[in-house]
Amino acid sequence: MDVETGDRYGNKRMHNRLGPSHPTSSSSSSAAAAAAAAVNDRANKVCYHWRAGRCNRHPCPFLHSEPPAAPDGVGASKRPNNHWRNPNAGPPSNWGKGRGGGAAGRAPAKVPDRPCKHFLAGNCPYGENCRFLHSWFVSDSFSLLTHLQGHQKVVTGIALPSGSDKLYSGSKDESVRLWDCQTGQCAGVINVGGEVGCMISEGPWIFIGIPNAVKAWNTQTGTDLNLSGPTGQVYALVVGNEMLFAGIQDGRILAWKFSAVGNCFEPAASLVGHRLAVVSMVVGGMRLYSGSMDNTIKVWDLATFQCIQTLSDHESVVMSVLCWDQFLLSCSLDQTIKVWAATETGNLEVTYTHKEEHGVLTLCGMHDAQAKPVLLCSWNDNSVRLYDLPSFSERGRIFSKEEVRAIQIGPGGLFFTGDGTGELKVWKWLAPNERSTS
Structure with a gap:
């Protein structure tokens, strides 16, 4: 098992390697199919950071709009109401972009909770x-x-x-x-x-x-x-x-x-x-x-x-x-x-x-x-x-x-x-x- 270092959003990815280190042609085809499926999967998902109003990837591999509502509530958004709505599917709002990071993604300095x-x-x-x-x-x-x-x-x-x-x-x-x-x-x-x-x-x-x-x-x-x-x-x-x-x-x-x-x-x-x-x-x-x-x-x-x-x-x-x-x-x-x-x-x-x-x-x-x-x-x-x-x-x-x-x-x-x-x-x-x- 290899542990990959955190990406720019603080996520850590872990990969299991099974089988030979040099794949055969069949395994190459499987890998290509898996990669294509992953790309298609990303294209059909809504960007988490766009929903939070702070996506800075250009271009972004994920959707920057809400998908149409599924019938009978299937796949309905579980995000809490009244927290970061994007009305009319317009451009993301600037409200709250400083939460979790300052300009250029820098984390703000730690502020003491209380003085002595x-x-x-x-x-x-x-x-x-x-x-x-x-x-x-x-x-x-x-x-x-x-x-x-x-x-x-x-x-x-x-x-x-x-x-x-x-x-x-x-x-x-x-x-x-x-x-x-x-x-x-x-x-x-x-x-x-x-x-x-x-x-x-x-x-x-x-x-x-x-x-x-x-x-x-x-x-x-x-x-x-x-x-x-x-x-x-x-x-x-x-x-x-x-x-x-x-x-x-x-x-x-x-x-x-x-x-x-x-x-x-x-x-x-x-x-x-x-x-x-x-x-x-x-x-x-x-x-x-x-x-x-x-x-x-x-x-x-x-x-x-x-x-x-x-x-x-x-x-x-x-x-x-x-x-x-x-x-x-x-x-x-x-x-x-x-x-x-x-x-x-x-x-x-x-x-x-x-x-x-x-x-x-x-x-x-x-x-x-x-x-x-x-x-x-x-x-x-x-x-x-x-x-x-x-x-x-x-x-x-x-x-x-x-x-x-x-x-x-x-x-x-x-x-x-x-x-x-x-x-x-x-x-x-x-x-x-x-x-x-x-």
Whole structure:
């Protein structure tokens, strides 16, 4: 028996040699027939790597299209639904090509799962001699600028209103803190009278979701409004189509429209459909996408306020939704990030599923210092992972003492994370000439 070394895809082939080492004419005919059968067999098989969206053989001996379905389900594909579909037998998608290898097939560098727990606590007795990682992150693409400490509980929202030199952070400790962007010092603390479930900014306005209300502040005029109507905690806020939308604990989505005449927000609609709390929302075009504790995403037409589709592919709470290019991205505690694309009928279907070993809490998209799109994903193993899009090649990892529940992008390549201990961290993307050459 001879063992052949692994081929370029990591497979190992084993061949048994029987009979004489120099075949007779009859054995040669048999070998030729076997070789022809093997070629024909390959020509009738679908390329495994094409199905995974990463075949790089030109030409490939296998099929790059799905065979027609056999009658009575014979020979039906056993691939899991909603994982790497190739709709309409078109060219393979670029989603997820970074899984299992970087550019030119190179395997990505191993990223440590966790840094030293004693380092995180600030009291590692081994110091530089510790065999575990002593760092808050692993990457050469960005750096940690500073820590902002003051909140006593989890940070649930971060906002940068336009025209202000302050960074705002909201927490379940019932406060909003103002941070001076020049010095990094806390410039003020405001008690909002309830746990902050979420916080966003739009122009000079800051909107804060608390139990049974939404607070609206104008940082330029000092206007302070209280929007009533919610029942229970407000978990999600988003602005779109000149309206403010709030995802409520009772499953409703409330909408307000700003009235310049009265300098106030007037109720515009109540969207009813989710069975449990709405915890994430995003607006894309004339559509509102809402994720809920009922494990579904609903698609709402903003012209009619009607639900036009319900997406039920997730198996747990839909924690975050994000629009990128013509795609919708969603994440869940079911340990997946799903990429949705519109079909010819206009309905959304899953085109790629990214699977990990932990639940996903928050998605945030931004561009790095070279204007390349990057997805920031907070996982419930107290880490944030950064992926290139659409390949999902990992760019780096951020570590925290507790779960990161808030991520916000800022100007000039800045971004911010807020964790369960109440600490904010300020990060910055590095230009190529700023990166370490060590």
